[in-house]
Amino acid sequence: MKAIIVSDSQTQQQFLNIVEKLYSDDKVYIRPLDQDVEKIFDVNQNSFFKHGQCIRWILVDDHNKVIGRIAAFVNEKKAYGYEVPTGGVGFFECINDQTAANFLFDTAKSWLVEKGMKAMEGPINFGENDSFWGLLIEGFIPASYGMNYHLPYYHQLFKEYGFETSYEQLTNIIDLTVPFPARFTKIANWVAAKPGYTFEYFQKNNAEKYINDLMEIYNDGWQDFENFVPIKKEVLQESFKQMEVIMDEKLIWFAYVDGEPASFTVLIPDANQMIKDFNGKLGLLQKLKFAYRRWIGVKRMRAIVMGTKQKFQKHGLESALFIKLGEYVLPKNQYTELELSWVGDFNEKMLAIHEATGAKFGKKHLTLKKSF
Numbered sequence: 001m002k003a004i005i006v007s008d009s010q011t012q013q014q015f016l017n018i019v020e021k022l023y024s025d026d027k028v029y030i031r032p033l034d035q036d037v038e039k040i041f042d043v044n045q046n047s048f049f050k051h052g053q054c055i056r057w058i059l060v061d062d063h064n065k066v067i068g069r070i071a072a073f074v075n076e077k078k079a080y081g082y083e084v085p086t087g088g089v090g091f092f093e094c095i096n097d098q099t100a101a102n103f104l105f106d107t108a109k110s111w112l113v114e115k116g117m118k119a120m121e122g123p124i125n126f127g128e129n130d131s132f133w134g135l136l137i138e139g140f141i142p143a144s145y146g147m148n149y150h151l152p153y154y155h156q157l158f159k160e161y162g163f164e165t166s167y168e169q170l171t172n173i174i175d176l177t178v179p180f181p182a183r184f185t186k187i188a189n190w191v192a193a194k195p196g197y198t199f200e201y202f203q204k205n206n207a208e209k210y211i212n213d214l215m216e217i218y219n220d221g222w223q224d225f226e227n228f229v230p231i232k233k234e235v236l237q238e239s240f241k242q243m244e245v246i247m248d249e250k251l252i253w254f255a256y257v258d259g260e261p262a263s264f265t266v267l268i269p270d271a272n273q274m275i276k277d278f279n280g281k282l283g284l285l286q287k288l289k290f291a292y293r294r295w296i297g298v299k300r301m302r303a304i305v306m307g308t309k310q311k312f313q314k315h316g317l318e319s320a321l322f323i324k325l326g327e328y329v330l331p332k333n334q335y336t337e338l339e340l341s342w343v344g345d346f347n348e349k350m351l352a353i354h355e356a357t358g359a360k361f362g363k364k365h366l367t368l369k370k371s372f
């Protein structure tokens with residue numbers, strides 16, 4: 001076996017196309033758009049290169065056949081927030097062979113050691129954790145846009161190499177064809193009617209304001225979580241620009257208390273229901289199909305991030321945001337399912353909200369760690 005650095009168009013395509021063979025018999029698998037994967041490794045499109053490094057490899061056997069791939073990266077803003085310097089690995093794909101998997105992991109480990117790292121997390125993304133993050137181990141259903149989907153044997157490949165679970169990431173699903181629980185609705189309506197509480201949905205013509213509000217709420221609400229790194233405005237601008245093609249403004253809501261930004265939720269239509277037969281490509285024909293399906297073919301939404309300032313937590317604002325969202329969504333009779341993804345098992349407050357909405361278990365991902 002030999003690991004080859006992805007350095008030209010040929011190895012780039014081999015890195016992308018390995019999934020065709022691996023998932024050829026999996027009827028559930030939806031291939032991510034090639035352009036979405038490539039953005040991660042493009043220094044001009046991924047702002048994380050300003051404070052990090054990244055490399056990727058393909059693995060070939062002695063017949064020069066591609067049998068695996070992996071990427072390794074160091075996010076300098078996060079790497080030194082752990083007990084020991086920790087890098088990341090991701091975009092792992094491999095045949096069901098422990099020797100091949102070990103070769104990939106060893107290759108990534110050697111590079112990370114050269115960069116001063118003493119551990120690695122994976123499979124994670126060289127970017128924000130709202131996409132390409134975590135190892136799927138339960139709930140092998142069609143993935144929503146940006147969510148990792150894996151072959152069931154991958155978990156064993158990671159465990160055999162010595163990876164251990166850092167935390168679980170739970171995704172729960174709300175059936176929008178049935179009403180929210182009565183108690184949830186009663187409390188949410190009571191909160192929404194409180195004096196001084198106002199609610200607004202995202203408006204593109206005033207995007208700057210809402211991006212600033214989201215950054216203010218997020219950085220306050222999440223600051224006490226382990227290894228928290230404040231989100232930057234340029235990262236949010238980049239994210240909203242990428243979402244623009246599928247964005248529905250009225251799926252992104254903000255709550256204000258006496259005019260102060262207090263809470264938000266960001267939902268997107270599940271683009272995977274638009275691209276499921278594109279095989280990673282987005283040419284003219286696919287774009288026409290995408291535009292057509294944008295309004296009639298999408299039944300699922302995905303909640304990608306929520307946040308509430310610390311002083312407004314336990315005020316019920318998240319519940320009120322769901323009610324406001326429902327006032328728009330339910331009369332449309334388009335969406336039948338809302339995926340609440342993914343929530344770390346350490347986030348008891350958010351898991352409690354999931355339970356209150358009546359959400360049911362959907363799938364589980366793991367973030368794993370290997371110390372050197």
